[in-house]
Amino acid sequence: MARDYYEMLGVSRNASSEEVQQAYRKLARRYHPDVNSDPESEERFKEINEAYSVLSDPDTRKRYDRFGPDFRSIPEGYEEWVGAGQGARRGGGRPGAGGRGGVRVSADEGFGGVGFEDLFGSLFGARGAAGPIPGADQEAELELTVEEAYRGGKRNVTLSGPSGPRTFEVTIPRGVVDGQRIRLSGQGGRGGGNVRPGDLYLVVHLAPHSHYRVSGRDIYVDLPVTPWEAALGAMVPLTTPGGETKVRVPPGSSSGRRLRLRGEGMPNPRGSPGDLYAEVRIAVPPKLTDRERELLQQLAAQSSFDPRRS
Template identity: 65%
Template sequence: MATTTRDFYESLGVSRDAGQDEIQSAYRKLARTYHPDVNKDPGAEDRFKEISEAYSVLSDPATRRRYDAFGPDFRQVPEDVDPDTWARARAGRGARGRRPGAGAGAGPGGPAGFGEGVDFEDLLEGLFSGRGGGRAGRGWGPIPGADQEAEIELTVEEAYRGGRRSITVGGRRIDVNIPAGVTDGQRIRLAGQGGRGSDGAAAGDLYLIVRIAPHPRYRVEGRDIRVQLPVTPWEAALGASVAVDTPAGEAKVKVPAGSSSGRRLRLRGRGMPNPRGTPGDLFAEVRIMVPAALSDEERRLFEQLAAVSTFDPRRR
């Protein structure tokens, strides 16, 4: 299970009081910069995963509230713990320092990103001391299982259509229903599939973080999909209705007369589905292609066009 220590607000470059629109805008801008399909830097993929996780947490109001209350420990803290109690217990344990003989994971980079001098188990002991005493022979009392995370990689088509998948997590085989229209970085919650609870308490939840694999044709940005549209010189010059591939199948798009390479044609609502709102759009980018080898007749016609045309693309 991945542990994130960097502040999610810093990852997206927004303030802690940023609205949802600002958070979404920041994510889209960063995603366009660091998506592995467009950025071949060795660290781009890790940066993209970082901003995707930050967005998945901060875009969900309930998860964001828990993150604001408990910081990077929010996935380990049981649901019924009061934030003020947690803060006081953490401050008290930090002042006392680490107990002799505490596990090695309590230092920097240890459980929940506590930092040096604080033992996560010791802190939980303080929180639950009113529920049956501490560890040393007094019993913890029922403690819910911890939430866990895992990644699931999907093709663009799988993310578009959704469906059923079987995955293996921690040696367990789990059947997952993938909702149609999931996006990169989105979290799918599997209730009760996380860590086991103690003394009969409920198990935690398993959160699957969606990663959309690079695709030879499609580039996904949020819910929008971009695809190149090869056209002939005469289709670009005269205009035409041509076929374009989409994850849902073939669609028709009208290429206006006088289109140059790079022109973007928008197919509204043909991007990733959105079960809770407006679907994304598909953008087909015109790319003018010429024959690799010309027939005698084609060469004669191109030469004739070159002789009569006054068009100069290099003259402004």
């Protein structure tokens, strides 16, 4: 049985968009695989992202509220046809006899689309007076690495269905973010008669990365530095999704300090790009030479700095 998206996020059905966003952020921080080693956290994280992608979009949330878990199976525009107590045809016409309440329709799995004869009969009885039924839009998940999402480009995607696997060449826009949808026109459910099929939407999911953490269009990355680089300041190399760059570490930087690289986050073809935040992580040599040990002992003897009192 499909789980309720509101239940997944722990919010009420009349929660505001701000409350939905706050709940999502709280749960995403809790279950992100980078910070939660529980084997089930990744699956929980995917569920949270799926729920948020639906409830954060006003139009999609409205369809979900009306049709429930089967909302993706209902062709776009059928909100006008499915009403409480009225079966009026689109664009006016004679109301259906014995008015119906909201109708929930299940889709066939994969690319077979909606059972259109069942849908047609449920909405209008056996009259068949409403004309051809358009194909339903469908969704599938597209998992990308951070580098793939950053660069964009073309990629072959194979999805399974009742009639066998189907392969598509997908153009990935540069800078796509988690939850963004890529539309493949005419690749969704088949319609009745000679009408065009629905569209297929690939919902982007960014795979957990060992080096990068992405929040919206901002990218976070650890910046390892030596104790003397942190104390004295230095220009150090940093690998980003866009390539190698240099970062200036100010003198007196402690672990956890964030260095902002404006505009170096995820690209945005329609607006401002995100930022990249390099978080200082002080690393010490795993094994000291005799000279290094001697110099550090001299520093320890001369310095009055006590980080536990700072």
